[in-house]
Amino acid sequence: MPRFTHLHVASAYSAHYGTARPETLVGLVAARGESHAALTDRDGLYGAVRHIRTCRENGITPIVGVDLAVCDAHNNETGRITILAHGRTQGRGWASLARTITAAHSKRRKTCAVPQSRLRGLLVGPDGVAVTVLLGPDSPIGRLVATGAREAARDMLITWKKELGAAICIEIVCHHTEPGHSRSVKHAAMMLELAEETDVPAVLTNAVRYLIPDDALTGDVLDAAHTLQPLGSFNTQPNGQAWLKPATHMHRIATRIARSSSLDGGAAHRLLAHTERVAALCGLDPETDIGWRQAKIPENDVIGLGSDPDRVLWQTAEAAIGERYPYASAQHLTRVRERMREELVTIYGFGFSSYFLTVADVSVLIRSMGIRNQARGSGAGSLVNYLLRISNVDPLEHDLLFERFLGNKRETLPDIDIDVESARRHDIYRAIFDRYGSTRVSLMAMQNTYRARGAVRDAGLALNLDDEQIDFVAKNIWRFNARSFRSALETKPELREFAEMIGHDVKLDQLVDITQRLDRLPRHVSMHPCGVILGNNDLYNISPMQPSGAGLPMSQFDKDDIDDVGLLKLDVLGVRMQSTLAYTLSEIKRIHGRDAAQAGGLNPDAPYIKPDGFIELDLIPHDDEATFENIRTAHTIGMFQIESPGQRELVGKMQPDEYNDLIADISLFRPGPMKGNMVAPFLDAKHGFTPPDYLHPRFRYFLQDSYGVVIYHEHVLRILHECMGVSLAEADELRRAMEKNTASIESSFRARTAANRDPNTGARRYSDRDIERIWTVLRGFGSFGFCKAHGAAFALPTYQSAWLKTHYPAEFLAGLLTHDPGMYPKRLLLAEARRLGVPILGVDVNLSDETYRVEPIQVESLPVESPPVESPPVESPAVEPEAPPPSPGDALVVPAPSSRTTRLGIRMSVRDIHGISNAETSRILAERPYRDLLDFYERARPSRPLFQRLALIGGLDQLARDEALRTAPQSAPPARGDIIARVRQLTAHARPRHSGDTQLDFTVDYGHLIPRTHDEFTTAQQIDAEMSVLGIDATAHVIETYRPLLDELGVVSANELLSQRNRTEVLVAGVRVATQTPPMRSGKRVVFISLDDGTGCADATFFEEAQNATGPLLFGTKYLVIRGRTRRTGERGISIEADRAWDLRELWAQYRQFRTSVEA
Amino acid sequence: MHINEEISVELGHAGTPIGFIWRGITYRVVTTTETWLTRRAWWNEPASVARDALHGSLDVPVWRVDATPSSTIGAGMNGTFDLACYDTPHEATPDENFTRRVGWLLMSAWTDVLDDRLLA
DSSP states (O other), rough: OOOOOOBOOOOSSSSSTTTSSSSHHHHOOOOOOOOEEEEEEESSOOOOHHHHHHHHHOOOOOEEEEEEEEEEHHHHHHHHEEEESSSTTTTTTHHHHHHHHHTTOOOTTSSOOOOOGHHHHHHHTTTEEEEEEEEOTTHHHHHHTTTTTTHHHHHHHHHHHHGEEEEEEEEEEEOSSSSSSSHHHHHHHHHHHHHHHTTTTTOOOOBBBBHHHHHHHHHHHHHHHHTTOOTTHHHHHSOOBOOOOOHHHHHHHHHHHHHSSOOOOHHHHHHHHHHHHHHHHHOOOHHHOOOOOOOOOGGGEEEEGGTHHHHHHHHHHHHHHHHHOOOOOHHHHHHHHHHHHHHHHHHHHHHHHHHHHHHHHHHHHHHHHOOOOOEGGGGGOOHHHHHHTSSOOOOOTTTTOHHHSSOOOOOOOOEEEEEEEEEHHHHHHHHHHHHHOOOTEEEEEEEEEEOOHHHHHHHHHHOOOOOOHHHHHHOOSSOOOOOGGGHHHHOOOGGGHHHHHHHHHHHHHHHHHHHHHHTEEEEEEEEEEEEEEEOOTTHHHOOOOOTTSSEEEESSSOOOOOOOOOEEEEEEEEEEHHHHHHHHHHHHHHHHGOOOOOOOOOOOTTTOOOTOHHHHHHHGGSSSSHHHHHHHOOOTTTTTTTTTTHHHHHHHHOOOOOOHHHHHHHEEEEEEEEHTTOOOHHHHHTSSSSSSSSSSGGHHHHGGGTTTTTOOOHHHHHHHHHHOOOOOHHHHHHHHHHHHHHHGGHHHHHHHTTOOOEEETTTBBBBHHHHOOOOOOOHHTTOBBOOHHHHHHHHHHHHHHHHHHHHOOHHHHHHHHHHHSSSHHHHHHHHHHHHOOOOOOOOOOTTTOOSOEEEEGGGOOOOOOOTTTTTTSSSOOOOTTTOOOOOOSSSSOOHHHHSSSSSEEEEOOOSSSSSHHHHHHHHHHHHHOOOHHHHHHHOOOOOOHHHHHHHTTTTTTHHHHHHHHOOOSOOOOHHHHHHHHHHHHHSSSOOOOOOOOOOOHHOOOOOGGOOOSSSOOOHHHHHHHHHTTTTTOOSSOOGGHHHHHHHHHTTGGGGGGSSTTTOOOEEEEEEEEEEEEOOTTTTTOEHHHHHOSSSEHHHHHHHHOHHHHHHHHHHHOSSSEEEEEEEEETTTTEEEEEEEEEEEHHHHHHHHHHHHHHHH | EEEEEEEEEEEEEEEEEEEEEEEEEEEEEEEEEEEEEEEOOOTTOOOOOOOTTTOOOEEEEEEEEEEEESSSSOOOOOEEEEEEEESTTTTTTTOOOOOOOOEEEEEEEEOOOHHHHHOO
């Protein structure tokens, strides 16, 4: 069998170029019985770690290199070269490679390219070179050869040889292209002649970019996506020869090239032999070349640990016990110390002490910046994490197991994830860089892959379809894999129209196939939203870096690579809810100060409220009845993780009354438990319809937290531990084995449980019947259990947000509006504020801030709530005295608002005004207060459109009124139309200079010129203006615009639904705020659509028939009318089983037309 | 210059073109200078692009031949011609023999006469 090593291979990690995954490429090489496999992706090592991993799994020696552009002194690209790292050089070759790639990604150049002048410095070290540089057909030399300039090419090659000496190698590629062109036989032959003439070694490659010939077509589409041009309008690849050809093909090519050249008969042999010599030279030893799986975390002295991190860890944890358990009994403290000791023994055993201390160090750093943080995931199961303040969840309180986090078997560092305020995430990154030194820290990359919509867009571009066609298809693609596009056409009603079009249009047919081809290919690399990599001082020798959006260097490795290269990954995830909570707390303190407790209806002596009004949110008690009562109403909008329509339904059914219920709720609301029907038994037992079934009396003590339903991994660990007599750590290993293959542990489970006897009586503890029952539950549990530590950590912000919404609704809603943490549009949050009786105060240039501010308001200035649309123009939205606060949708037991003496409103922010720039925002805020319109225009210097938009939405109303009161006190206050006219006047001329010494300034007094001839806005006009300028209907709900039609149709409002009898036919109307296709037990697709009509949310369920009846409106239409039957889902839950939906705006148009024709 | 006209081709025992008829005139192939591969512009064809629909490849083999008209009657010209063979068998490379040939296209022609006309 002839051998051949492909030295130049691009995988799909060469974005918009390669089509095959490294795993597949290596798989084929292994199947051919080759000994080496190379990966040389474009611009980086994005796929290198998985390449090495797959090579190791297949017993193949990995070769890694990079395909890089080179540029001249003016940053003009002159060609591409391939650099291969030499192996068994103690990492010298790999480090050269990594550092050269980092240099190529300089921020100074627009594209990735390494200056040719820097190559010598980067590649030639004191110990010589540890890389091979391939100069192929696309290199500057190869390009010259293709133009026929042989002499110039030879001179250039000699220069390269002087610079890089033995490192260079000519790369011969033949793709049988048109004679005379690059990669033709002749071109290859001339390159080979040049190499022999100058005594530079040559290798043969196939410049591979796909696995098999068929992939060439995918390559065409990627080229189109890369150039952003349709196929046919740029130079496509000359043919489809760049596939991973077998050795026999490559040998034949070598012979053909040699024959076409003027060289002797041995040339082909020399070429192939040298190719294998280079392959041998570049074979990497992952252990010694990159320290495979060997931890490289910051050196001890960097975090000031001294020589004994184990002792430091023990001392730190011990010292924290008093702080964490100030009131604990001696007995409890003994339990704490015992648990701590057990955990520490495991941690010492792995040598992870410095890792825990490093993470703790980062937590201290974040806290010292005054930023909220909270550990997430299985790390919450560790008491040591709780003591080190990495986590705020007490594992003893919730019966969480350390073994689920860190068992006995583990080679790599456990994951500890930290949630922080999203708004300050970048500050934290910078602080971490400062703390550990920029040579040890980087951000992490994330590979974005093609999903259906992106694939359709790029495929559409390649085929030159027009934008409307592409939009039409993309809009109707909803949550399915691109690779199943064709089968989706047959089953999804929203694609019905498109499926019909395909029959008549070949291009659309091609679109479907191409979209399927693009599925899951890496599309582009971006910054991972939370990953920070910590390493030792060698980090830059291991990982190439490139600039990131955050302005800090980013490693080219992604989350799956970090373990293998031995780096430490810290997930510092920006969570908007944490920012929301922080903002809410700061507003409470700002508005109430020392009266904070009273304002929230709380005990003034509450230990978690500081004298200045700051609330220690992590210390609030977890059994606040008012909070649970509020959650039980299912009005959970804004509450972390329980606000989605599906969750509202579950919460309504569950009626949680303790913290454990929240953990269960979050753990149950996932595909597995929903499909596994764990929800119904839980609810039945909780509500006392059936007694809890603990499976076995010995399980009662740990199954009580879930009424006997096995929900958590922790439950499974304990069951295996009790039944089989294994340790909890072993039980976790068994659980992991079960996740992969449930049957794998069945026989040992049965045997060991049957052999489990009471040591005193000798009787069996578990009868055969018991074992049968327990096994059935374990098997059913399968893979969809949830780690309770995850749930407990997740439930904390859920509870905290619910608590704040209950006690401080205005402050909390201001936080929601400012940081926008949830799934719903701001419009719906405003609707929720209205429902809670929190007045929304319009934009006012003298009062509005960059954020949504809570504003205490005098009763006489309360805004009018939603005047009817057809009513005559009202004076203004804010003058009717003694207006009663709008009544909440239904009774909400909140102690706080009713006991207040002053009312709190929320002032709209200037930030949401369409088209406002940062500079304009800063100027508006900095120059306040303003005296009159002219003053505002001069000093805040808004752009003309911004000034007009402000007038349109009433942002200048108060200013104009004050001005009018001064200048013309006897006239009526100016109407909105007057103010708009005035702004037009002012903006018609060039802006007056404010320099002071020009005559113009005082000769023209604009003050008297506010006209008084225009109309006030109707509410409909006002809403219209707000929707177009802010995207938010602040004055009243946008649905009011359609009121006459809705009344005629007899539409039911969302807050009236609960009073309807079950199975009543109803019509609801509103703005779509959520569309979900959650996992269902039956496996059939069900679409949930939530409409907001200002009184709340109406949740409608579309089963198959209703989906068919609704067709393309299902996902694309914003304003909907839905017909269906009510369906009770619990004491406070109701939803609509839809039978079809209409486009409200279409109905409105028909209605108007009808009315007009009748009136005419 | 580009011609892109359908022609009929006569194959020799090795499966390579030995003659062709273009615009009613029969040409004899004198030598085959090189074989090479061009490609389909599949986006201009009513072709399916599902996996393996193009018989596994978008390549189209081309014979660059020197040919001369078989009789001196008529307007034939000596020259170099690119003969492209569409509908290729699976995984064709120019090194292999073809067993199934369907459509032939005269892609390009270079002759003194054409050059004269172009430059005139």
